[in-house]
Amino acid sequence: MPARRRAGARAAENALASLAPEAIDEIAWRVAWEDQAVTAGTGRGGRWTPPGIPVLYCSLHPDGARSEVAYRLSLEPVSRRLVRHRIYRIRVRTQRTARFPDIDALAVLGVNVARYKTRDYRVSQRIAGAIHAKGFDSLVAPSARADCLNLMVFRSPRDSVQLTIEHSEFVDWDEFLARFDISVWSARSGQRR
Numbered sequence: 001m002p003a004r005r006r007a008g009a010r011a012a013e014n015a016l017a018s019l020a021p022e023a024i025d026e027i028a029w030r031v032a033w034e035d036q037a038v039t040a041g042t043g044r045g046g047r048w049t050p051p052g053i054p055v056l057y058c059s060l061h062p063d064g065a066r067s068e069v070a071y072r073l074s075l076e077p078v079s080r081r082l083v084r085h086r087i088y089r090i091r092v093r094t095q096r097t098a099r100f101p102d103i104d105a106l107a108v109l110g111v112n113v114a115r116y117k118t119r120d121y122r123v124s125q126r127i128a129g130a131i132h133a134k135g136f137d138s139l140v141a142p143s144a145r146a147d148c149l150n151l152m153v154f155r156s157p158r159d160s161v162q163l164t165i166e167h168s169e170f171v172d173w174d175e176f177l178a179r180f181d182i183s184v185w186s187a188r189s190g191q192r193r
Helices: 003-017 062-074 103-107 122-133 173-179
Strands: 022-033 055-059 085-099 138-142 149-154 162-170
Touching: 003 122, 022 062, 022 149, 055 062, 062 085, 062 149, 062 173, 085 149, 103 138, 122 138, 122 149
Parallel strands: 085 138
Antiparallel strands: 022 055, 022 085, 055 149, 085 162, 138 149
């Protein structure tokens, strides 16, 4: 391994070793198919899904959750008019969350900032696997689809996370896409940049 890569790997290991878990009690948002198990995780290879570990994907902003699913729908050959989704407001209580407040915090771990919005998930999946192996129950990281943070919960037998669905409603995709250009929307301000 070249010296530069070894130094980067050491920096990532040091950053992970010094990562302090935090307990959180927050509202998160999840968009799911109408008949989908809302709090079940998926092991289908998402950005923060380590091999063999189901992960529940949520956002800390409702339009962040909508943006993530709208992006996935844009990749499918199915009209969004044929898909019925609900957005769920979920109270999430964790014991051991790893928090990465911005993309710079991920860059220290080896995430290529310029490629973060692509579907190359190898580095983020390795990071998630290492975080899970250290006993964390969840992680917070920037969304690749909206200017907000997402919450990913590792759903495993040792899961200590409490999830309470507080509310749900149908997603009106036409209304959402008319209000927001996903590529320029800022969840922090709630307005276009």
